[in-house]
Amino acid sequence: MRTWIKLAATVIVAAAVVGCSKEDETSKGVIGISLPSKMEARWVSDGDSMVEKLHELGYKTDIQYAQYEIPTQLSQLENLLVKGVKGLIIAPIDGTTMADVLKQAKEKGITIISYDRLIRNSKNFDYYATFDNYKVGVLQGESIVKALSLDQGQGPFNFEIFAGSTDDNNAHVVYAGVMSVLKPYLDSGKLVIRSGQVKLEQVATPNWDGSQAQSRMDNLLSAFYGKAHLDAVLAMNDQIAIGVVSSLRGVGYGNGGSPMPVVTGQDAEIPSVKAIVRGDQHSTVFKDTRALAEAASLMMDGALQGKPVAVNDTTSYDNGMMIVPTQLLAPVLVEADNWKKVLVDTGFYSEDRLR
Numbered sequence: 610m611r612t613w614i615k616l617a618a619t620v621i622v623a624a625a626v627v628g629c630s631k632e633d634e635t636s637k638g639v640i641g642i643s644l645p646s647k648m649e650a651r652w653v654s655d656g657d658s659m660v661e662k663l664h665e666l667g668y669k670t671d672i673q674y675a676q677y678e679i680p681t682q683l684s685q686l687e688n689l690l691v692k693g694v695k696g697l698i699i700a701p702i703d704g705t706t707m708a709d710v711l712k713q714a715k716e717k718g719i720t721i722i723s724y725d726r727l728i729r730n731s732k733n734f735d736y737y738a739t740f741d742n743y744k745v746g747v748l749q750g751e752s753i754v755k756a757l758s759l760d761q762g763q764g765p766f767n768f769e770i771f772a773g774s775t776d777d778n779n780a781h782v783v784y785a786g787v788m789s790v791l792k793p794y795l796d797s798g799k800l801v802i803r804s805g806q807v808k809l810e811q812v813a814t815p816n817w818d819g820s821q822a823q824s825r826m827d828n829l830l831s832a833f834y835g836k837a838h839l840d841a842v843l844a845m846n847d848q849i850a851i852g853v854v855s856s857l858r859g860v861g862y863g864n865g866g867s868p869m870p871v872v873t874g875q876d877a878e879i880p881s882v883k884a885i886v887r888g889d890q891h892s893t894v895f896k897d898t899r900a901l902a903e904a905a906s907l908m909m910d911g912a913l914q915g916k917p918v919a920v921n922d923t924t925s926y927d928n929g930m931m932i933v934p935t936q937l938l939a940p941v942l943v944e945a946d947n948w949k950k951v952l953v954d955t956g957f958y959s960e961d962r963l964r
């Protein structure tokens with residue numbers, strides 16, 4: 610009897626070991642994914658697409674969202690290191706806070722990709738995968754120029770800027786792109802900023818938080834637009850645009866005599882696409898998160914398997930410590946006349962979700 614129990618136990622343990630090694634053999638290892646927050650739909654689609662692609666490539670994944678809290682993101686990363694990940698794909702909340710944890714990661718030989726947002730002040734990562742953020746700003750600026758016919762000499766128009774979070778490198782790059790297009794019109798007086806707030810630090814929105822943008826718009830409207838009409842708002846992403854539009858609606862914009870200003874955006878999030886269809890928001894910038902997730906996953910696989918890693922920019926992204934080899938993807942402007950073609954025909958959204 611005893612022998613029988615021993616034998617059975619051995620068989621069970623052996624089966625468990627075989628099961629284990631079989632699983633390890635079929636997996637190329639675990640990739641940790643660290644994203645800023647689940648509050649914005651874009652990061653959720655980035656995450657879902659990366660998990661799908663990495664599984665397809667033979668990896669397991671461990672995905673963490675940090676709810677816009679820097680200490681949370683850092684401790685999530687430390688936990689991923691303890692769990693023994695082979696690679697990390699990180700979109701930092703604040704690109705300057707990563708140095709210590711990345712040093713630990715590099716000491717363990719982990720491959721690290723900075724995702725969408727640039728990690729700053731560290732040499733301890735390998736690649737950067739992002740959209741061309743300067744181009745995002747150019748597209749937003751051009752959308753305003755076209756809508757107001759500024760290039761045909763129209764104006765002056767009242768204009769305000771609502772930028773992203775200054776701890777996110779992207780806000781700086783997008784701002785530079787916007788200014789490359791709009792500065793001539795600010796200089797010539799065709800665009801007039803009644804608040805006088807133009808520097809990035811003055812127009813920034815901490816954590817790209819729509820409710821903070823809404824309160825700032827409330828304040829600007831009551832302080833500077835009692836009688837004057839606001840004609841255009843550079844909103845740097847869709848969360849900000851939605852906050853701005855709510856504030857404008859609250860004081861009667863968008864009704865008969867007081868048309869909604871031209872409001873830009875970024876990310877093609879569903880509430881904003883709906884606002885474009887209704888005419889409350891003028892434009893957004895679509896960044897196909899499926900494509901970025903795929904690019905980053907392939908870069909990770911290439912680096913881990915010793916295969917070539919696709920990069921198309923080795924000069925632009927200086928993070929303060931090194932020029933980071935980067936894969937840049939192209940953003941696309943979305944307005945009332947092309948949302949269907951860009952967002953529905955490509956299968957990104959089904960049309961019923963946008964009406």
Ligand code: BGC
Nearest residue numbers: 649725726777779817846876
């Ligand atoms: C991203 C934008 C996003 C913003 C807020 C930026 O780094 O590039 O797509 O809207 O963060 O999450």
